[in-house]
Amino acid sequence: MLKQWRLKPFLFCVLVLSNIFFLIVMTGAIYFSVSYLFTKQISEARLEVLYSNQLKLIERLEDIEGTALSISTHPTTKEVLDNTDSLDLYEYINEQRVVSEYLSAFTYIKPFINSIQIYTDRFTEFQKIGNVSKNLVLPLSKITWQEKMPLFHHVDAIWIPSHADVYTDNKPVLTYVLKIYNRKGGVSGYVAVNMNEDSLTRLFFSQTKEASPKNRSLMLLNANNERMSRMSAQVNSQLMDTFEPFVETIHPQNEAGFQPIQINDNGYLMIYSPRIDNKWRMVEFLETKDIYRDVNTIRNMMLLIGIIVLLFVFPVSSYLSSRIIRPVPILLKGFQRIESGNFETTVENHSIVEFNKLTHGFNNMAQQLQQMLKELDHKNRMKRDLELTVLQSQINPHFLYNTLDMINWAAAMKGNTEISIMVTQLARLFRISLSKGSTFILLEEELEHARLYAQIQQTRLQERFLYHEHIEPFFKQCYVPKIILQPFIENSIVHGFTVLHEEKAEVSISLVKLDSYRFKIIIIDNGIGLNTLEDMEDRRIKTSNHVSGTGGYGIKNVKDRLELYLGSEYGLQIENRETRGVKVEITLPYLDSLDKVKRYSTST
Numbered sequence: 001m002l003k004q005w006r007l008k009p010f011l012f013c014v015l016v017l018s019n020i021f022f023l024i025v026m027t028g029a030i031y032f033s034v035s036y037l038f039t040k041q042i043s044e045a046r047l048e049v050l051y052s053n054q055l056k057l058i059e060r061l062e063d064i065e066g067t068a069l070s071i072s073t074h075p076t077t078k079e080v081l082d083n084t085d086s087l088d089l090y091e092y093i094n095e096q097r098v099v100s101e102y103l104s105a106f107t108y109i110k111p112f113i114n115s116i117q118i119y120t121d122r123f124t125e126f127q128k129i130g131n132v133s134k135n136l137v138l139p140l141s142k143i144t145w146q147e148k149m150p151l152f153h154h155v156d157a158i159w160i161p162s163h164a165d166v167y168t169d170n171k172p173v174l175t176y177v178l179k180i181y182n183r184k185g186g187v188s189g190y191v192a193v194n195m196n197e198d199s200l201t202r203l204f205f206s207q208t209k210e211a212s213p214k215n216r217s218l219m220l221l222n223a224n225n226e227r228m229s230r231m232s233a234q235v236n237s238q239l240m241d242t243f244e245p246f247v248e249t250i251h252p253q254n255e256a257g258f259q260p261i262q263i264n265d266n267g268y269l270m271i272y273s274p275r276i277d278n279k280w281r282m283v284e285f286l287e288t289k290d291i292y293r294d295v296n297t298i299r300n301m302m303l304l305i306g307i308i309v310l311l312f313v314f315p316v317s318s319y320l321s322s323r324i325i326r327p328v329p330i331l332l333k334g335f336q337r338i339e340s341g342n343f344e345t346t347v348e349n350h351s352i353v354e355f356n357k358l359t360h361g362f363n364n365m366a367q368q369l370q371q372m373l374k375e376l377d378h379k380n381r382m383k384r385d386l387e388l389t390v391l392q393s394q395i396n397p398h399f400l401y402n403t404l405d406m407i408n409w410a411a412a413m414k415g416n417t418e419i420s421i422m423v424t425q426l427a428r429l430f431r432i433s434l435s436k437g438s439t440f441i442l443l444e445e446e447l448e449h450a451r452l453y454a455q456i457q458q459t460r461l462q463e464r465f466l467y468h469e470h471i472e473p474f475f476k477q478c479y480v481p482k483i484i485l486q487p488f489i490e491n492s493i494v495h496g497f498t499v500l501h502e503e504k505a506e507v508s509i510s511l512v513k514l515d516s517y518r519f520k521i522i523i524i525d526n527g528i529g530l531n532t533l534e535d536m537e538d539r540r541i542k543t544s545n546h547v548s549g550t551g552g553y554g555i556k557n558v559k560d561r562l563e564l565y566l567g568s569e570y571g572l573q574i575e576n577r578e579t580r581g582v583k584v585e586i587t588l589p590y591l592d593s594l595d596k597v598k599r600y601s602t603s604t
Contacts, residue, residue, distance in 0.1 A: 015317035023306040031299045038295050039288075043258035043271055046284060050273045051256075053204050054282045057220065060112065060195070060203065061176075061280070065157070067106055068178040068193045071116065076102045080137065081120055081180060081188040099137055112199035115168045118180070119143055120189030136167065143190075145175070152179060152190075161228045165194050172197040174229055201231045217243060217285040223275065225252050239263070243285050246270055250283070260288070267292075334362055343370040381564065422459055425452045432482070439565060440597045444476035450485035450509065457493055463504065465493065470510040475519060479591040481565055485509065487554030488523045488584050496527025496582065516590070518570075523584040529576040562586070 071077055080095050103116045118137045143149065145160050152158070160175035173194035182188040204218055217232035217240060225247065230240045246261050247270075256274045260267060267288040275281045330347055337345040345366050347359040411419035432441070432449040447469060454467035467489070489507050497505045503526060512520045555574075562571050566589065573585045591597050 012317050016313055019313040019317070020310065023310060027299070027302045027306055030302055031295065034298055035292065035295050038292065039258070039260070039269065042286075043269065046269075046271050046286065047256055047258070047273065050271060050282055050284050053218070054273050054276060054280065056203060057200065057282065058276055058280060060200070061159075063110070064113070064176045064193050064195050065178075067110065067113065068157070068176050068191050071103070071106070071118075071191045071193075072178050072180040074102070077118065077180065077191070078183075081118075081122060082182045096137055106193075112196050114165050114171055114173045114194045114196040116194065117167060117192045118189055119192065120180075122189070138167075140190075142167075145177075148177075152187075159222065159228060160192075161226065162197050162230065168194075174200075197229055197231075200229060204231055216287075219243065219247060219283040219285075221247065221250075221281045221283060223252065223279050225250060225281070228280075239285075243268075243270075247283055250281075261285075331358060331362060334366070338366060338369070343373055418459065422456055425456050428452055429456070439481060440479040440591070441482045442476065443471070443478050443480050446480055446482060446485055447471060447476065447509070449483065450489055453486045454489055454507065457489075461493075461505070466504055466506045468506070468508040470508065472511065475511055475513075475590075477592065478519075479594070479597045480588055481561055484558050484562070484586060485521070485523065487558050491555060492523075492525040492527055492582065496525050496529075514587070519588060519590055521586040521588065523586070524577060524581060526581040529580060529582055530574070 076099060080099055099118065103118075106116060107113050119140050119142065120137060121140050144166055145163070148158055148160060157176065157178040160177060162172050162174055164170045165173045173196055175192050175194050177190050177192045179187050180189040180191055200220075217230070219227055219240075220229040220231070222228050227244060227247065232240055242263050246259075249259070250272055252275075256272065258269060258271045261270050262268070269286045269288050270283060271286065272283045273281055334345050334347045343366060346363050349356050349359055407419075407423045411417075411423060429449060429452040432445050432452075451467070451469065454465075458465050458467065492507050493505065505525070505527065507523065507525045510522045510524075512522060514520055559572055570587045570589060572587070575583055577583045
């Protein structure tokens with residue numbers, strides 16, 4: 001049992017709750033939309049800065065790579081590594097001094113290079129001597145990144161992530177290692193250029209506070225999202241370890257983007273740049289506390305406005321609920337649908353007592369109107385069917401078939417094959433027309449009916465009339481109302497061609513699929529086209545191909561039957577062609593089974 005409500009308290013509660021809901025939704029929508037826009041704008045701006053920083057970084061890294069290449073191909077390096085003569089201790093120390101002086105020039109010119117080492121297996125017998133100078137030619141056994149050596153089976157150079165430079169001052173460095181080839185194409189050693197990681201921090205955190213805020217942190221990633229370096233202001237250095245797990249969520253194939261993250265109840269914005277040359281990507285972490293300061297101000301203002309508006313909602317709702325006697329908009333919409341012809345309209349029962357009585361009376365009225373219309377439609381359809389039955393019953397089918405059969409045999413016995421063929425065609429035409437009283441027949445039979453009529457007219461008119469069909473076999477097995485093509489062929493012959501028409505009279509039938517539920521039959525001729533009603537009688541007099549027929553009555557019958565059986569959605573359209581003649585378009589539903597025909601006939 002539906003619980004009943006009184007109208008006045010119900011309206012008061014609805015108005016109050018709807019206003020509260022509206023305020024909550026508006027406040028939330030504005031807050032989240034503004035937050036999103038702020039985040040997007042800030043992220044896009046920071047992405048531009050990050051991309052600019054990335055270009056500077058790439059320039060620095062390419063400088064390191066160029067330095068390593070220059071060292072590996074320099075004659076001094078080649079001479080030291082390719083010399084196959086035996087060395088004594090003095091010559092070894094002298095070569096160490098020459099190479100060290102040469103490499104010191106690079107560290108002097110480029111202060112961001114912390115140190116340079118050359119690793120080779122040529123001087124293993126002098127390991128006990130120890131360091132000769134700051135920059136050393138060292139044996140391969142002194143390499144501190146032995147785990148990376150297998151990578152040289154596939155590449156000529158690698159970057160080593162941030163680590164301590166154990167051969168100088170233990171400062172964190174990024175190392176670029178390049179193979180050194182001898183004159184025979186073999187590997188004679190490796191050159192390792194160590195870039196001071198602090199130089200990157202100074203590169204990116206020495207700008208203005210607006211361009212480089214102190215609450216940000218940077219990470220340099222390689223093509224596999226492996227961390228190569230960490231750069232941050234001092235205030236965020238202790239947070240770098242907590243940032244690293246979020247870097248792993250960035251897919252290597254992703255382009256630039258941003259992602260909000262949460263660390264220890266603090267919000268951060270992770271912004272990542274696109275990969276350049278499929279090698280390097282920079283990731284920036286910004287604390288969102290300052291970013292959302294303006295957004296929170298807007299949120300507080302909206303809440304304040306909402307509270308003020310809510311204070312006015314109670315008296316206004318009380319006034320409106322006392323003034324409104326009954327909710328009539330639903331009933332008014334129902335009456336509007338009734339006025340537009342939709343008599344299937346119903347209104348659901350309502351929990352308000354007064355309104356429930358009104359809806360009950362409205363539904364009864366709509367149901368009675370709908371029932372009356374169904375009865376009227378049924379009577380009209382019965383009347384149409386009876387009229388058609390009376391028309392068809394004017395000629396007894398069995399008497400007609402027997403008579404035509406006798407004429408056919410008489411003509412055949414006398415050798416008049418032309419009359420025999422015409423009589424056979426006429427008998428088949430009548431048989432399809434009656435079709436055992438069926439309203440719908442296969443399109444294949446309907447086309448045969450039209451073709452038989454056209455053949456009879458071709459026998460009479462000989463070469464002055466041509467008939468064409470362009471129908472795909474797939475559509476011939478669907479059902480259509482019968483006798484919808486022949487009246488238009490007849491109308492074309494009767495009214496479409498005059499004595500002044502020099503060309504042969506042509507009628508063509510084709511089919512166009514509209515969608516999976518509908519198709520269109522198109523009938524065109526090359527006659528004189530449509531004319532005014534005043535000229536109709538003169539046209540009948542001037543028509544050289546004139547035969548007696550149903551004329552416009554047949555076309556009107558087709559139009560009425562299509563509307564009766566298929567509804568207003570389907571029907572026909574007649575218009576003049578752009579060149580000459582008449583174009584008829586018949587829109588029909590695709591009915592490929594008798595069950596669909598029955599359901600459609602029942603629904604209409």
